[in-house]
Amino acid sequence: MFEQLLMIWSDSAAISAAIWLVLLVTVLYLGRQQAHQLFATLGQAIFNAMRLAAFSVRGLEQRLVQRNRDVLIAQGRIQAEKTIEREFNRVSTLVERDLGAYPKLHRKIADAIEKIETDYQASTQNAPLPPAWSEVVETIAALPTNGDPAMNKILNNIKDAIEESHQQTLKAYQKTTLERHRHLSTMQPQWRTLQSSMDNVKKTLDGLEERTRTIDGQMQRYEAIRKGEDPAINALTSSSITQFLIAGLVLVIATLGGLINFQLIALPMSEMVGATSTIGAMRTSDIAALVIILVEIAMGLFLLESLRITHLFPVIHSMDDRLRRRMIIITLTILSVLATIEASLAYMRDLLALDRSALQQSLAGVAVVEAQFRWIPSIGQMVMGFILPFALAFVAIPLESFIHSLRTVLGLLMVGVLRTLRVTLRLVGSLSRYACQIVTHLYDLIVMVPLGVERLIKARRADHRPEDDWDDAPAMLESKRIRNQSTADV
Amino acid sequence: MRLLNTLTTRGRLAVAALAVSLVLSGCGEPPIKSRAVYMLMDISGTYTEQLDKAEKIMNYLLATLNTGDSLALARIDSASFNEEDIIVQATFDARPSAANDQKRAFQKQMHDFIASVNGGSAYTDVTGGVMQAVDYLNETEAGEKYLLVFSDLAEDLPEGHIRDFPIDVAGIQVVALNVTKLNRDNIDPRDYQTRLDAWQARVVDGGGEWRVLNDLERMDRLIAMN
Numbered sequence A: 001m002f003e004q005l006l007m008i009w010s011d012s013a014a015i016s017a018a019i020w021l022v023l024l025v026t027v028l029y030l031g032r033q034q035a036h037q038l039f040a041t042l043g044q045a046i047f048n049a050m051r052l053a054a055f056s057v058r059g060l061e062q063r064l065v066q067r068n069r070d071v072l073i074a075q076g077r078i079q080a081e082k083t084i085e086r087e088f089n090r091v092s093t094l095v096e097r098d099l100g101a102y103p104k105l106h107r108k109i110a111d112a113i114e115k116i117e118t119d120y121q122a123s124t125q126n127a128p129l130p131p132a133w134s135e136v137v138e139t140i141a142a143l144p145t146n147g148d149p150a151m152n153k154i155l156n157n158i159k160d161a162i163e164e165s166h167q168q169t170l171k172a173y174q175k176t177t178l179e180r181h182r183h184l185s186t187m188q189p190q191w192r193t194l195q196s197s198m199d200n201v202k203k204t205l206d207g208l209e210e211r212t213r214t215i216d217g218q219m220q221r222y223e224a225i226r227k228g229e230d231p232a233i234n235a236l237t238s239s240s241i242t243q244f245l246i247a248g249l250v251l252v253i254a255t256l257g258g259l260i261n262f263q264l265i266a267l268p269m270s271e272m273v274g275a276t277s278t279i280g281a282m283r284t285s286d287i288a289a290l291v292i293i294l295v296e297i298a299m300g301l302f303l304l305e306s307l308r309i310t311h312l313f314p315v316i317h318s319m320d321d322r323l324r325r326r327m328i329i330i331t332l333t334i335l336s337v338l339a340t341i342e343a344s345l346a347y348m349r350d351l352l353a354l355d356r357s358a359l360q361q362s363l364a365g366v367a368v369v370e371a372q373f374r375w376i377p378s379i380g381q382m383v384m385g386f387i388l389p390f391a392l393a394f395v396a397i398p399l400e401s402f403i404h405s406l407r408t409v410l411g412l413l414m415v416g417v418l419r420t421l422r423v424t425l426r427l428v429g430s431l432s433r434y435a436c437q438i439v440t441h442l443y444d445l446i447v448m449v450p451l452g453v454e455r456l457i458k459a460r461r462a463d464h465r466p467e468d469d470w471d472d473a474p475a476m477l478e479s480k481r482i483r484n485q486s487t488a489d490v
Numbered sequence B: 001m002r003l004l005n006t007l008t009t010r011g012r013l014a015v016a017a018l019a020v021s022l023v024l025s026g027c028g029e030p031p032i033k034s035r036a037v038y039m040l041m042d043i044s045g046t047y048t049e050q051l052d053k054a055e056k057i058m059n060y061l062l063a064t065l066n067t068g069d070s071l072a073l074a075r076i077d078s079a080s081f082n083e084e085d086i087i088v089q090a091t092f093d094a095r096p097s098a099a100n101d102q103k104r105a106f107q108k109q110m111h112d113f114i115a116s117v118n119g120g121s122a123y124t125d126v127t128g129g130v131m132q133a134v135d136y137l138n139e140t141e142a143g144e145k146y147l148l149v150f151s152d153l154a155e156d157l158p159e160g161h162i163r164d165f166p167i168d169v170a171g172i173q174v175v176a177l178n179v180t181k182l183n184r185d186n187i188d189p190r191d192y193q194t195r196l197d198a199w200q201a202r203v204v205d206g207g208g209e210w211r212v213l214n215d216l217e218r219m220d221r222l223i224a225m226n
Helices: A002-006 A013-030 A034-096 A097-121 A131-142 A149-228 A228-275 A284-306 A322-364 A373-395 A398-446 A449-466 A468-490 B001-023 B045-064 B094-114 B124-138 B183-189 B191-207 B216-221
Strands: B037-040 B070-076 B086-091 B144-150 B173-175 B209-213
Touching: A002 A013, A013 A228, A013 A398, A013 A449, A034 A149, A034 A228, A034 A398, A034 B144, A097 A149, A097 B183, A131 A149, A131 B124, A149 A228, A228 A284, A228 A322, A228 A373, A228 A398, A228 B094, A284 A322, A284 A373, A284 A398, A284 B191, A284 B216, A322 A373, A322 B045, A322 B094, A398 A449, B037 B124, B045 B070, B045 B094, B045 B216, B070 B094, B070 B124, B124 B144, B124 B173, B173 B191, B183 B191, B191 B209, B209 B216
Parallel strands: B037 B070, B037 B144, B144 B173, B173 B209
Antiparallel strands: B070 B086
């Protein structure tokens, strides 16, 4: 068909193609102005439409950014309030525990000081110092006796009396000194008591000071969040992403734990519900094992919710304490029962594995060997079967963090997607307009021969009739318009 | 703002949907098929010397098949289209422990039979055995059906028995095991290939799949593992 159409003018393909080309160029030349208008309008229309779409996306993006900011502020404020409340509770506990006994401590310190003072007073009653007996004795001993026995006797008597008096005074002095030392030694425990009491007071005050500093810091953070300051928002965003990653990692670990748990109970479950029935593409026994694990996780969620560790279910959180305590007991009981069931299933799995191994040995013609210490893996599997449900119960904590941080992360992702979309729309708009301009120039390139002829004719006419220059005015105006448009786009 | 709240709610729903999809991820997998295996054991002539190999194959199958699968062992004798030629058969219980007991009983019966074989049958009716096997396999309604023919495939029929007609083995994988060469195959090896080709043509024409497995060290290729 195409070939027939091509060869319509001549049997020679080249001649026919040339004729077609001339016709095409002629038609294009004749419709040049309309084509230019079409391309310009099309480019502008696409550009405007894309710009409008980008503007709408930008509005949505801004609303999303604001929403993310609000969510972050709300979460950060609640978190800061909880932290401050906890710090105040700690201060309250500190005050109640340590400073509550302060009157007693004060009385103890006062008693110690009073006792020390009494002892001090007692220790300050000095005994009279012994007179200078030695000089008197030496003076009397040095008196000349002149060989008179009566005088000698008198002097000796005086000397003896003085020495005896000296001894008595010395003894009294020594006794008094001993008494003072005794008073001073009784002061020592009082000093120690006083020192200890003062240390306790210091420790308490230091703790309070530290708490006060922490509260100050938290209050500043709270104030910054409340005002919506950018550094605080950035810190909250970073914290949220970190929480997301950590919680995600813990959830992956929990999932692996769940898989191990599943492997422990899937085989023995087939002993209970049969291994041949299926629901969809899965064995009923596998589904039953999966359901047990999921029920355990659900019980764990309810338990931690009832203990007010997590806050995923407002209904449970707002229950009155009596009902909540009942719920704790019920969920813990169910969890324990399920853990016991799992332990027994794990044991049954071990028995089945042992039976299967014995059968395979028998089929292979090998004598069945009783493995030593076979009880160790049996006990290990049972313990794992009992422990894993309780371990899985704690998945509620990272799950809560994950869900909370997911809001922020999803918001950030959405903002990223919208931003990319906006840039893409603008890019497509601009590219379309430039593409239309390029097509316009290509169009002119195709019809460049008649255009050149036209230009030559016009130039010749201009040489002959300079006054007719205004004939080119529309073309020049068009060219100027396109140039101006290009400059504006850039 | 309502739109944004909706987006948040949708995010939560997406998380829930993700969890459910993880749980039900097995739904995209092909359903688990039960298997039925029927083994025909040639007890004619000198082939009785190969029966220990057949026992090994059966032991491998007993170790490989799971709960819900079916297994049967039958002999090829002078007129094999007969239920009495089925030595032992079992569909394993859904409970693994009961299935293990069945396998032990199966093994014992099989071992007792092989030990009791002395002197082969006068003729070899392979086609009759195959027809009996097809009946059994179709009755099991298993997802995968295997017919293992432990024989040299040389048919020797008593006078008057008619077996030269097409057999319907649609949906059954026929595996010829341990196809030994006969003395006459040594004289003209083309006889061996002709025998195999003839059986392959009968099986393929009957809608089945044909395989030959002479290397019994490759028993993992015998049946598909679940």
